[in-house]
Each structure stands twice: as structure tokens, then as C-alpha cells.
Amino acid sequence: MKNYTSINDIDNINTWIKEAREIKANPFENIDLGKNKTLGLLFFNSSLRTRLSTQKAALNLGMNPIVMNVSGDAWGIEFGDGTIMNGNTAEHIKEAAAVVSQYCNVIAVRAFPSLTDKEKDESEQVLKSFVKFASVPIVSMESATGHPLQGFTDAITIAENTTKKRPKVVLSWAPHIKALPHAVANSFTQAMQKMDVEFVITNPEGYNLSPDITKDTKIFHNQEEAFKNADFVYTKNWSSYDDYGKVLNTDPNWMITKEKLGTAKFMHCLPVRRNLIVEDAVLDSEASLVIEQSNNRTFAAQLVLSKILKEL
Amino acid sequence: MKNYTSINDIDNINTWIKEAREIKANPFENIDLGKNKTLGLLFFNSSLRTRLSTQKAALNLGMNPIVMNVSGDAWGIEFGDGTIMNGNTAEHIKEAAAVVSQYCNVIAVRAFPSLTDKEKDESEQVLKSFVKFASVPIVSMESATGHPLQGFTDAITIAENTTKKRPKVVLSWAPHIKALPHAVANSFTQAMQKMDVEFVITNPEGYNLSPDITKDTKIFHNQEEAFKNADFVYTKNWSSYDDYGKVLNTDPNWMITKEKLGTAKFMHCLPVRRNLIVEDAVLDSEASLVIEQSNNRTFAAQLVLSKILKEL
Amino acid sequence: MKNYTSINDIDNINTWIKEAREIKANPFENIDLGKNKTLGLLFFNSSLRTRLSTQKAALNLGMNPIVMNVSGDAWGIEFGDGTIMNGNTAEHIKEAAAVVSQYCNVIAVRAFPSLTDKEKDESEQVLKSFVKFASVPIVSMESATGHPLQGFTDAITIAENTTKKRPKVVLSWAPHIKALPHAVANSFTQAMQKMDVEFVITNPEGYNLSPDITKDTKIFHNQEEAFKNADFVYTKNWSSYDDYGKVLNTDPNWMITKEKLGTAKFMHCLPVRRNLIVEDAVLDSEASLVIEQSNNRTFAAQLVLSKILKEL
CATH class of the missing domain: 3.40.50.1370 (Aspartate/ornithine carbamoyltransferase)
Structure with a gap:
């Protein structure tokens, strides 16, 4: 699987459920699978369960999780195409996604909707921009229109x-x-x-x-x-x-x-x-x-x- | 030992001192003790020494520390019993403590007093709620009335x-x-x-x-x-x-x-x-x-x- | 090498380039070098690349990175000598640097200039104070006048x-x-x-x-x-x-x-x-x-x- 951004990425839900229950019964069986691999968790919004459970999942696979609160820790990110960036955003998603891909083998992203602009929310700008501009797989940790985990x-x-x-x-x-x-x-x-x-x-x-x-x-x-x-x-x-x-x-x-x-x-x-x-x-x-x-x-x-x- | 929330949890302080000094002389001897175990560090308040030393202690035991600044990273937590939660708090401690227990084998908590309401501070609401509602051991990283570490x-x-x-x-x-x-x-x-x-x-x-x-x-x-x-x-x-x-x-x-x-x-x-x-x-x-x-x-x-x- | 705070710390840049390219070709070769060693990353300012790449570098060497946003997570730090600390700063750099040295084998620091006081910026107060008062090596993750990484x-x-x-x-x-x-x-x-x-x-x-x-x-x-x-x-x-x-x-x-x-x-x-x-x-x-x-x-x-x- 390349990305997991929607329930539609599940090919056979019954097989997946069976596999997940096997992991639950034996969570450390694949502790070597993620060796020397890094999961970047990028939060544009608050999180408790998702923050902890996704880190725990990575640790159970021997991955190294790296957490970033995008708003607090880094720079305002620009998503517009062709924008003259003379406002509040300091880095374009084209660079941000490509750069994080240099350090992380998988990127997980949380970005909530505006709830004010339906068209923009349904375009899933943040999530889809990561899919487009990152060179590594993207996992949704809740986007504007879905929470597939x-x-x-x-x-x-x-x-x-x-x-x-x-x-x-x-x-x-x-x-x-x-x-x-x-x-x-x-x-x-x-x-x-x-x-x-x-x-x-x-x-x-x-x-x-x-x-x-x-x-x-x-x-x-x-x-x-x-x-x-x-x-x-x-x-x-x-x-x-x-x-x-x-x-x-x-x-x-x-x-x-x-x-x-x-x-x-x-x-x-x-x-x-x-x-x-x-x-x-x-x-x-x-x-x-x-x-x-x-x-x-x-x-x-x-x-x-x-x-x-x-x-x- | 189940929880460590007070100096009263020390059964024999001389034995404990001796054991701690043995650890100091040989800090990595039990690096396998915490294998595949996670320590959740929940901060309701600022911290430098406690944040770093408790992570270092966990790492010396091979545990995976996961740090959360509760106020900044997650949701406002409700401690009242029977409250109709139509205010600023979005999650009840009953759920929060039980949920964190799903991902962490031990939970360490820091929560300072109000210094305005003696009775409330002495009730140790935050720490005692974690003890009550979590299903895993709780360690105090400083509560309203004590700092037992x-x-x-x-x-x-x-x-x-x-x-x-x-x-x-x-x-x-x-x-x-x-x-x-x-x-x-x-x-x-x-x-x-x-x-x-x-x-x-x-x-x-x-x-x-x-x-x-x-x-x-x-x-x-x-x-x-x-x-x-x-x-x-x-x-x-x-x-x-x-x-x-x-x-x-x-x-x-x-x-x-x-x-x-x-x-x-x-x-x-x-x-x-x-x-x-x-x-x-x-x-x-x-x-x-x-x-x-x-x-x-x-x-x-x-x-x-x-x-x-x-x-x- | 003790500290890395300036390009001047590079003794032979051609040798260093050669060595870095060897690491790039084989990044996990020295995964045991940092075993049981901790890198403290202290951020006085925002960071994306530096935050992630320095953590990734530490992980590639088997080190445990511990990240702190100094302003948000801890206390205001005082740098003045002899100050009567009855203002907004709660901890002196003398203690802060010495204390972090107890938990971290290497300390990496990011601290931007004021851009209002040339003399103060050129004195590199924050970085040089860490070098002076820490008992472990210091790496600059960008200081007032240089970004040697x-x-x-x-x-x-x-x-x-x-x-x-x-x-x-x-x-x-x-x-x-x-x-x-x-x-x-x-x-x-x-x-x-x-x-x-x-x-x-x-x-x-x-x-x-x-x-x-x-x-x-x-x-x-x-x-x-x-x-x-x-x-x-x-x-x-x-x-x-x-x-x-x-x-x-x-x-x-x-x-x-x-x-x-x-x-x-x-x-x-x-x-x-x-x-x-x-x-x-x-x-x-x-x-x-x-x-x-x-x-x-x-x-x-x-x-x-x-x-x-x-x-x-």
C-alpha cells in the first residue's frame, strides 16, 4: 500500500479486520519491520488518542516516531499555487512535504476542515498536497472529510x-x-x-x-x-x-x-x-x-x- | 509497587536510597526491564528537570517515553462528576485516563495547585483522578501538595x-x-x-x-x-x-x-x-x-x- | 571534537565532506556509536528542517533525541551576571546548562538574534553561555551569527x-x-x-x-x-x-x-x-x-x- 487517506484504501475490510486482530493478539511480532525507519507525525490540530496511538503503533513495529506540532513548532505553510509569498506564510507545501520526506519514511498528517468553506474543505488541500508533493507514503490522522484510522x-x-x-x-x-x-x-x-x-x-x-x-x-x-x-x-x-x-x-x-x-x-x-x-x-x-x-x-x-x- | 504519588509510598527510605545509588553506579544494568513498555509523561504545567530526568530514567530502562503537554497538545479536561459538559472542557478525566492507559504502561503526571482554593488543591483532584480512572500505575511528577520524586x-x-x-x-x-x-x-x-x-x-x-x-x-x-x-x-x-x-x-x-x-x-x-x-x-x-x-x-x-x- | 558552534570548528572541509558522503552512502553503519547516549535539542525558536534532520541524525547513530521548546515547555532563562532575579526569568543559564548536562550527553541549541542590538547578538550570549556552563559538548542549530550545520x-x-x-x-x-x-x-x-x-x-x-x-x-x-x-x-x-x-x-x-x-x-x-x-x-x-x-x-x-x- 502506498498511502492510507480514506476508507476506500481498504481493499478487503474483512481481511484487514482479521489481520488487525492478529496484531492485537501479538503486537510485538513485527518489531523488526520498522527498524531504522522514521514516522513523522505532523499535527496542524490538537490530538490525544491519535497522537498516542499512532506513536504506540510505530513503536510496536520498531519505528522511530518524530512528532511535530506544525503551527507551534515550525512555520506557516502556503498551499496556493503561484502565490507571491509576501504574507504570513513562510514555506510552501511543495518544499515542506518534500523536505519532511527526506527525514521520514512515512508521514502521518492531521488537518481539520475550516467548516466555513465547503469547496475548499472537500478539496482536501492539505492532505492531497502532502500526497502530491511528498516522496514517501502519507497516512491521514484525520483530514477535512475523513478519519479513516x-x-x-x-x-x-x-x-x-x-x-x-x-x-x-x-x-x-x-x-x-x-x-x-x-x-x-x-x-x-x-x-x-x-x-x-x-x-x-x-x-x-x-x-x-x-x-x-x-x-x-x-x-x-x-x-x-x-x-x-x-x-x-x-x-x-x-x-x-x-x-x-x-x-x-x-x-x-x-x-x-x-x-x-x-x-x-x-x-x-x-x-x-x-x-x-x-x-x-x-x-x-x-x-x-x-x-x-x-x-x-x-x-x-x-x-x-x-x-x-x-x-x- | 502500584503507584508513586507521595513520599508515603516509600516503605523503607534507607533501602530505597541504597538501591538508587546502585542504579546510579550502573544506570544501564536493567536496560531490558522496560522493553516494549511505554511511559506517558503528561504535563499540565511547565517542566525542565522533571521532563528531562524522567525521560532519561525511562530510556535507561529501555522504555519508550511519550511526552504530552496536555494543555497545548490535546483537549481541556473535565474533572467534575455528573457535569453537563457544555463549556470549555471537551473530554472527561474518566475517558482521558482510561484512554491513555491503553497506550502507556505507566503514566506520569504533573499538575500544579491553583493556590487559590485550598480545599480543592488538598483534594489532589487531578492526580487522584488519574489514580482512580487509569488502569495502569501513576507516578506523580509534582502535584498540588507533593513532589515525591x-x-x-x-x-x-x-x-x-x-x-x-x-x-x-x-x-x-x-x-x-x-x-x-x-x-x-x-x-x-x-x-x-x-x-x-x-x-x-x-x-x-x-x-x-x-x-x-x-x-x-x-x-x-x-x-x-x-x-x-x-x-x-x-x-x-x-x-x-x-x-x-x-x-x-x-x-x-x-x-x-x-x-x-x-x-x-x-x-x-x-x-x-x-x-x-x-x-x-x-x-x-x-x-x-x-x-x-x-x-x-x-x-x-x-x-x-x-x-x-x-x-x- | 568538543563543540560545533562555527564553520571554524571544521579542521579540513574536504575531509569532512568526504566523511559525510560516506555516511550518506551508509547511514546506519554506526548505529551503535550513540547507544545509551542522549541528545538534547533545545529550541528557543521555530524549526522544521533542523528539528527533524538533527533528530534523524541522532537516530541513525542509535542516540535518543529529547526535544524541548524552551520557551513553551520550561522557564524563562536569565543570562545576566549578578542579576537579582525578581523579574520574568525563573532560572539562570548557569543552572539550566549544568542541569541539562546531567541528562544529555550532547546538547544542541537554536537561538536566533534580536536583530535590534548588534553588540548583544555578536556576543552570542545564549550559545556561548551553553558552551561555558554546560559540562557536555554543544552543537549550534543556528545561533545569532552563524548556522554551521x-x-x-x-x-x-x-x-x-x-x-x-x-x-x-x-x-x-x-x-x-x-x-x-x-x-x-x-x-x-x-x-x-x-x-x-x-x-x-x-x-x-x-x-x-x-x-x-x-x-x-x-x-x-x-x-x-x-x-x-x-x-x-x-x-x-x-x-x-x-x-x-x-x-x-x-x-x-x-x-x-x-x-x-x-x-x-x-x-x-x-x-x-x-x-x-x-x-x-x-x-x-x-x-x-x-x-x-x-x-x-x-x-x-x-x-x-x-x-x-x-x-x-
């Missing part, structure tokens, strides 16, 4: 925890006070569309995800109806896609409660705001898989890095 | 440098322009109370440390009297405990001078403000042990990590 | 790319909107003066570098004249040295164009502002050596660290 993690977690051959999985919007990206919801949707599950989405009117993502997945505006017979409820807030980046609805009735959840398992990518997205009673119960999801982040990243290292 | 370091340094069976050790307050925590003074006091030394404290009126810490240790408000026949003078500023967090006194007569020190050795945890806490003539003389103290931080941390790793 | 890198790159026994090398000033340091231009000049090249400098009037640096190197105020028969054009902006730190000229006619360059190779230390310093057509052409320069940073640093490690 999270989406694959969630697929692993469902496979580990299902008791049915074809479980029902619901992606439910939940309220939040800030405008949040669509990346996690998009990648989760794409991962579920590749798995043998009954997958539906529920969100208020005005909150449908991009039709390029949802495709023929059924969308309910009635949460209760969507939750019927659910085995897994994956919850996430996102801002409006149609009225791009806007918070149109903070209705607390969309919060996930123990009563609504019934016998379903609860999933969330974290960080999660308690008693806004989901009540304490859910997170503090056996029904919550959120910590195991965060654990699986390591093995999702480790499989991706393994596949890349094997083809270096 | 420093206190143990100081005990090692006194043992190395004493020429007497039972030296006289004085903890002396010194002036500072800012309100500083009690943590170092508290842990030093607790360490000295466990050692076979003659230990006294001297500070201006209104600056007595918590009676729960000082217990029956003699406190002098007359610095000169306290210093008589001293073998070691450990100096530190702290803000008032009774009038909590206030700077009541900046009297330069409490500064440590060569004349006052006599033949005693000078100790300070660093960073130290020259010519405010202590005059240049002391720090630049053979009497100063401050650099050796900083060196011993590595071996104090290394012993603590060794004890934890052996029981993982 | 870059200068040596550039010498390697010219040696690799020349087709002539004695190529003509031109250092050309180019316009920039901000006041930039002289460090890169100074070290490049010093490196070229040690090599068997025909070396000239071109810059507008009022922009001559320090005569202590340029010595008898010929300076042209006519860029076109200087460029005649050039094999390598090294470009860099710097602020005025005579009218210290001032931007006197932003004349776009000094920008490097494909036409001006002719058949010469283009060099720049990066980061470079496109279409201000140099037009896209140059950077995007085969004539540009800038990415190979950044690659060679690793091997320049690796040779310097090797020489230091061998004498530890």
Missing part, C-alpha cells in the same frame, strides 16, 4: 463485539454546542457500507451527511425508529452539511440515554462531552465500548503502517 | 554527601516575588521525617506549612537560630498556607548568604532565582549541591519506574 | 553537484518583507572560503555582511555582473548589517529568475518564499538543489555528532 478501528471493534452474523448498526447524530467536522461520521459510514451489517443513520432534518458519502444508506429523522433492534449505536455530533458548518439544532432530546440504548452497545470515537452527547449512565455501563475503541486505534494504525512498511 | 532525590543527595551518622538538616523558607506551591517543601519534610537526621524548619511567622505535614518537626521563626550547627540547608520559597496562596513577606533578610550558611551544604530543587532566594556566592561555591540534586532526579525516577515495571 | 551541508551539496574542479559560486541577496538574520549567509561565506571554489557575493548597497565574515571575498552590487559564468547561485535574504537589522530594500529586481540563473544550479537553505526570493520556474526546475540540501542536513549533523561521540 478511526473508521477502520470502529469496524474492528464491531467485529470483536458482535454476537450476530449480521448486526444492526445505527449511526446517530447527537447535540453539541460547537460546529464539529463530518470526518468521523463519513469514515464510519464508509466502513459500515463495506461490512456485512444492517446500517442506518439517524439525524435531525438539515443534518444529512453528504449524499456522496451516504449513497443509498437509509436515513431516519426519527431517532427512536432508527434505534429499533439496534445492536450497536455509534454516536457523533456533526455540523450541518447542507447549511455548511452551521449549528442548527442543539435539541437535548437527541442525547443518548440508557433507556434509548436498550440492549445495544454504545460507541463513540472520543473525546465525548458527557451529559450533552450521552448520559453518564451509558458511558459508565458495560454497554460502552469507547475505551476498547481507543485501544483498537493502536492496532488499526499498526496494520496500516505494516502494510506500508512491507512495500517500502 | 524531588523529595526522594533530596534524601539520596543528603545520604551521598553526609559525613556524619546523624546530620542536622534545616529546611529554610526564602523570599520570592510570586506565590509558589508547598509541594517541594512538603515532600522534603516527609522525606526527612523518615530519615535518621536532626530535622528542623525555619520560616517567617504566617508561613508554617500544613500541620498535617510538619507534625512534631520543630519550626523556628528565627533563621539564625535554626541554622546553628547545620550540615545541610535546604532552601525553598512557598506561599502562605494559613492565608492560603498569599505572599505575605518578601523580606530580603531571609535570603541565603555564604555568611549564614557557614560550613553547611546548600540544597535547592531548582529552578532558583539568584540573589533573591540565594546569593551567587553560595551557588557558585563548592557548598552547593544543586546540580548533583538534579542529577539524582534521574536515579530517583529510575528506581521508582523499576519497582513499578517489576510488578507489571 | 547549514553551511557545512551546503559545502557537501556543492561538492556532490559540481562538474568542475573549481566551480564559481555566487551568494546572492534576494528581497524579503521581514528582517532576517545573517547567520546562514555568514556560515555559507565561511564554508566557501575554506573550499576550492571561486566565490563572490552580490547584494544591494547597504547590505554588505560583516567585514569580519566577508574578509577579502569580492562583493558586487551589480547582480548581473556577479552571476556571469556562475555554476552555483546560493540565495538568501538578510537584513542590513550596517544599519543593523533594518529592511532598507525590497526591490523585486533582485528576485532570482530562470533567466538570470542561466545554466547555474540554484541553492537555498529553506524555508523560501516563492515568487519573492525566487520564482516558481526555478524551484520547480532541475536546476534547484534545495531538496537535496535539506537531505544533506541529516548527514552533516550525523558527521558532527559522530565526531563528538567518538571523543566522549
